[in-house]
Amino acid sequence: MSSAKPDGATTPAAAVETPLRRFASDYLESPVAAAGLAILVVILLLALLAPLIAPQNPYNLAEVDVMDSRLPPGSESMAGLKFWLGTDGAGRDLLSAMLYGLRISIFVGVMSCLVAMAIGASIGLVAAYAGGRTETLIMRIVDIQLSFPAILLALMLIAVLGKGVDKIIIALVAVQWGYYARTVRGTALVERRKDYVEAARCLGLSHARIVFHHILPNCLPPLIVVATVQAAHAIALEATLSFLGVGLPPTEPSLGLLISNGFEYVLSGKYWISTFPGLVLLATIMAINLVGDQLRDVLNPRLRR
Amino acid sequence: MTAPDAPTIEVDGLRTHFFTKAGVVKAVDGVSLSVRRGEILGLVGESGSGKSITGFSILGLVDPPGRIVGGAIRFNGVDLATLDGEALRRLRGDRIAMIFQDPMMTLNPVLRVDTQMIEAVTAHRSIGRTEARDLAAAALAEVGIASPERRLAAYPHELSGGMRQRVAIAIAFINKPDLVIADEPTTALDVTIQAQILYEAQKLCRTRQTAMIWITHDLAIVSSLADRIAVMYAGRVVEDGATADVVGRPLHPYTQGLIGSVPSANRRGQRLTQIPGMTPSLLDIGPGCAFRNRCPRAGDDCAADPAVLTVAPARAVRCVRPLLGVGA
Amino acid sequence: MADYIIRRLLQSVAVVLAMSVIVFFGVHVVGDPVYLLVNPQMDQKDIEAAIRALGLDRPIWEQYFHFVSGALKGDLGRSFIFGEPALKVILQRMPATFELAIAAMVMAIIIGIPLGLYAGLRPDALVSKTIMAGSIVGFSLPTFWVGIMLIMVFAVMLGWLPSTGRGPTASLLGIESSLFTLDGLRHVLLPALNLALLKMSLVIRLTRAGAREAIHQDYIKFARAKGLRESRVVGVHLLKNIMIPVVTVLGLELGNLVAFSVVTETIFAWPGMGKLLIGSIQSLDRPVIVAYLMIVVLLFVVINLVVDVIYSLLDPRVRLGASAP
Numbered sequence: 041m042s043s044a045k046p047d048g049a050t051t052p053a054a055a056v057e058t059p060l061r062r063f064a065s066d067y068l069e070s071p072v073a074a075a076g077l078a079i080l081v082v083i084l085l086l087a088l089l090a091p092l093i094a095p096q097n098p099y100n101l102a103e104v105d106v107m108d109s110r111l112p113p114g115s116e117s118m119a120g121l122k123f124w125l126g127t128d129g130a131g132r133d134l135l136s137a138m139l140y141g142l143r144i145s146i147f148v149g150v151m152s153c154l155v156a157m158a159i160g161a162s163i164g165l166v167a168a169y170a171g172g173r174t175e176t177l178i179m180r181i182v183d184i185q186l187s188f189p190a191i192l193l194a195l196m197l198i199a200v201l202g203k204g205v206d207k208i209i210i211a212l213v214a215v216q217w218g219y220y221a222r223t224v225r226g227t228a229l230v231e232r233r234k235d236y237v238e239a240a241r242c243l244g245l246s247h248a249r250i251v252f253h254h255i256l257p258n259c260l261p262p263l264i265v266v267a268t269v270q271a272a273h274a275i276a277l278e279a280t281l282s283f284l285g286v287g288l289p290p291t292e293p294s295l296g297l298l299i300s301n302g303f304e305y306v307l308s309g310k311y312w313i314s315t316f317p318g319l320v321l322l323a324t325i326m327a328i329n330l331v332g333d334q335l336r337d338v339l340n341p342r343l344r345r
Numbered sequence: 346m347t348a349p350d351a352p353t354i355e356v357d358g359l360r361t362h363f364f365t366k367a368g369v370v371k372a373v374d375g376v377s378l379s380v381r382r383g384e385i386l387g388l389v390g391e392s393g394s395g396k397s398i399t400g401f402s403i404l405g406l407v408d409p410p411g412r413i414v415g416g417a418i419r420f421n422g423v424d425l426a427t428l429d430g431e432a433l434r435r436l437r438g439d440r441i442a443m444i445f446q447d448p449m450m451t452l453n454p455v456l457r458v459d460t461q462m463i464e465a466v467t468a469h470r471s472i473g474r475t476e477a478r479d480l481a482a483a484a485l486a487e488v489g490i491a492s493p494e495r496r497l498a499a500y501p502h503e504l505s506g507g508m509r510q511r512v513a514i515a516i517a518f519i520n521k522p523d524l525v526i527a528d529e530p531t532t533a534l535d536v537t538i539q540a541q542i543l544y545e546a547q548k549l550c551r552t553r554q555t556a557m558i559w560i561t562h563d564l565a566i567v568s569s570l571a572d573r574i575a576v577m578y579a580g581r582v583v584e585d586g587a588t589a590d591v592v593g594r595p596l597h598p599y600t601q602g603l604i605g606s607v608p609s610a611n612r613r614g615q616r617l618t619q620i621p622g623m624t625p626s627l628l629d630i631g632p633g634c635a636f637r638n639r640c641p642r643a644g645d646d647c648a649a650d651p652a653v654l655t656v657a658p659a660r661a662v663r664c665v666r667p668l669l670g671v672g673a
Numbered sequence: 674m675a676d677y678i679i680r681r682l683l684q685s686v687a688v689v690l691a692m693s694v695i696v697f698f699g700v701h702v703v704g705d706p707v708y709l710l711v712n713p714q715m716d717q718k719d720i721e722a723a724i725r726a727l728g729l730d731r732p733i734w735e736q737y738f739h740f741v742s743g744a745l746k747g748d749l750g751r752s753f754i755f756g757e758p759a760l761k762v763i764l765q766r767m768p769a770t771f772e773l774a775i776a777a778m779v780m781a782i783i784i785g786i787p788l789g790l791y792a793g794l795r796p797d798a799l800v801s802k803t804i805m806a807g808s809i810v811g812f813s814l815p816t817f818w819v820g821i822m823l824i825m826v827f828a829v830m831l832g833w834l835p836s837t838g839r840g841p842t843a844s845l846l847g848i849e850s851s852l853f854t855l856d857g858l859r860h861v862l863l864p865a866l867n868l869a870l871l872k873m874s875l876v877i878r879l880t881r882a883g884a885r886e887a888i889h890q891d892y893i894k895f896a897r898a899k900g901l902r903e904s905r906v907v908g909v910h911l912l913k914n915i916m917i918p919v920v921t922v923l924g925l926e927l928g929n930l931v932a933f934s935v936v937t938e939t940i941f942a943w944p945g946m947g948k949l950l951i952g953s954i955q956s957l958d959r960p961v962i963v964a965y966l967m968i969v970v971l972l973f974v975v976i977n978l979v980v981d982v983i984y985s986l987l988d989p990r991v992r993l994g995a996s997a998p
Contacts, residue, residue: 072806184688187977189932192969199954199962276815280936283817284951299818303940306825307836315825318818326813333809406897408889438900445898450891454990455913464909465899500989516899 076330090139098132149275152212160220168228185218227259261339268332352379353556359416374580383554387567390577442517448509452501459497484515507538579635586660596662685974759964770945776865781872789880811874820940837942883915924980
């Protein structure tokens, strides 16, 4: 029983709503997630610009004086440089060491994530497209990778490969690729049955083109969600491995190594060497998790608004 | 103490609204009815007419965002709206019981039948487990279940649909309540089982002199079972009276439409009459008679809320132009 | 039921065998441990004798067969460092690790389930939102850092709890454990808490999700219609339905817990298998590494099997097969 609009006035045309704009507004509905994104951006900027903003280059031996070691936050060095967060056991400015460490931690985490995504997604696509025994075999291997505890797998690999940035990345990739493979295969299976794939085949498009141009873009949303979760895991795992002494070598110290260095001083009350790097690590992981959570809610087709 | 012939339950102008983000859904909007001891009232209506919500409102089981916003529910003289949560809980299952529609979902799949029956008893009186179990076995026998001991030890999914519903009926009657509300209990069952269930329920009702409200969309079922019928449409009772009166000489155009669409009421070869249009959405329903868009007798005066016309004792209709020439 | 178990057993054996191959050959690729143990300045003859004694001169597949046949007899080689059978070295430390894992699991359950239930049943309350926020934090905390912070706060600053080591043990029902002594409990508290934090967040989220879904089911409404006390409706009807998926996930997580104890044991100097593993990796004690990995694989497989069986016991629908028509 609706009555006609009173004076025939038309509503003004809505602003053009692109998918990107809609996605952005959906995402920003949660203030917590928005805050997470903001924190993440800040952290990434800090990591990127570390050499420019750090008060000291802690790995330049000329700038570091062992006489400055283990000073509490707020102290000053012999040369008058202010140590905002104190110094570590070798006399390095903690703030600078943290910025550099953040850089390495994020680099290793993100790099392993991207490589694992590339490998895992490809394997998943192959499995979904091939079907049959190939698919079963591949998914069995994926299952084994996923059910084995990440830390043990990483430890094993590092015991075999040795230390080094590239070896750590390999280990981190080996631990994650299964998640991507499984996600992509699941989505690709669904997509494969859809009409547009049938249409593309009728047009005589090659398999490769169908897979990479058509199916893959539709697999991206869940892939992105998995990637954020895994990025957080990778960073945490690398930190753990470095802490245990089987991670990055001391020449490329990540936050994990800084925390490990500070461990021996905890009992004597010099808390800052372990505490601050840990807080930064926590902030990074949490920001990624918050963003990932919101992404998952927004990109979930079942929760379509 | 209520007079012996006073109704067991008297619902007066009940209104239950759901406050959703999309608007207010007036699921029950002014329902009045009454049932006496040993009497069966059939509450008939299509899905979405508010009949189930009426049942839940009486029991105080309306989930948020819904709540009772007006009216009174007098049970044995006491207005249920004045009772607190604990007092209501004590009545539920003991003095007022409910039988739900789908017994697969209402019996907890991970608990045994005897657990679920025994707890219905021990929640209301302190009684030993063995004694409660004996009561349960007796209750099962009373609803026509052979070898009750075996059924007691079983899990719900091991029983057939008809069996599960008998268990639900047994649970409803186990504490000898004064009122039983049955919400479409036979809808999910085969036609043959339906008849058996109807029989068991009716028998228990008569022998124990329990008042019963039988909620259904199936006019055919209710005409053989109930003493009185109340017809609901879009959250309101549009007609009520003795079964023979309502079915034989309906006053409301909607009731007539319902009766006309029952296959058995028509002669062979005759086309089934259909009520044109669809049930209105209960969201933000406006004033006036909700049936007027589909009514062959509607006029301009139907745009105002029709008052309830009491045509005879225990015979009422909510219409400004009822059938058989009563009214304007 | 019986053939299901047999099938799963066969699968498990296949997995263990496959893992043994991977583990053995993988570890043998690592550098040459000979010169860690044998002084290169020694006579060539003595070096060769040592190599022969430690079995390092055989072709690799022969070493593998030797390994498998020995394993079936319970002999997984001799530790280079300790000089004792690797299996014995690990088994000595296993009770300590199990204590830790079980204490952590119990903590996660006792704290996590009530919190998760509350958050699920009253999702809009401030407390619930705090709990959920807390679970995200718990999820994101790096375990090793939390361990250090815990030591810092509770051992150094407040001095309430010991910072390292395992407490004295006592015997109960033939089992020796430090959980049975008061001092032992004091020692296990911090490490167990550390290990439990991550699992706690998981339990909270699982329980909350389960409660939110289950509370709207018809059987809950029916239970209320019967006039049952709300405490019974939640405590029996709701809980039993939620527990099934939660227990399944937790059971599988037990294996992960044992693996992850590597970190906690290192920080708290807890004398368990994990700490042994780290040391063995750093000193390239191959037999111990291999033995550890084999035992963990076996553990995983056994836990998976047990969880599957328990699941079928808990859910009567699975156990008793298809329902009657």
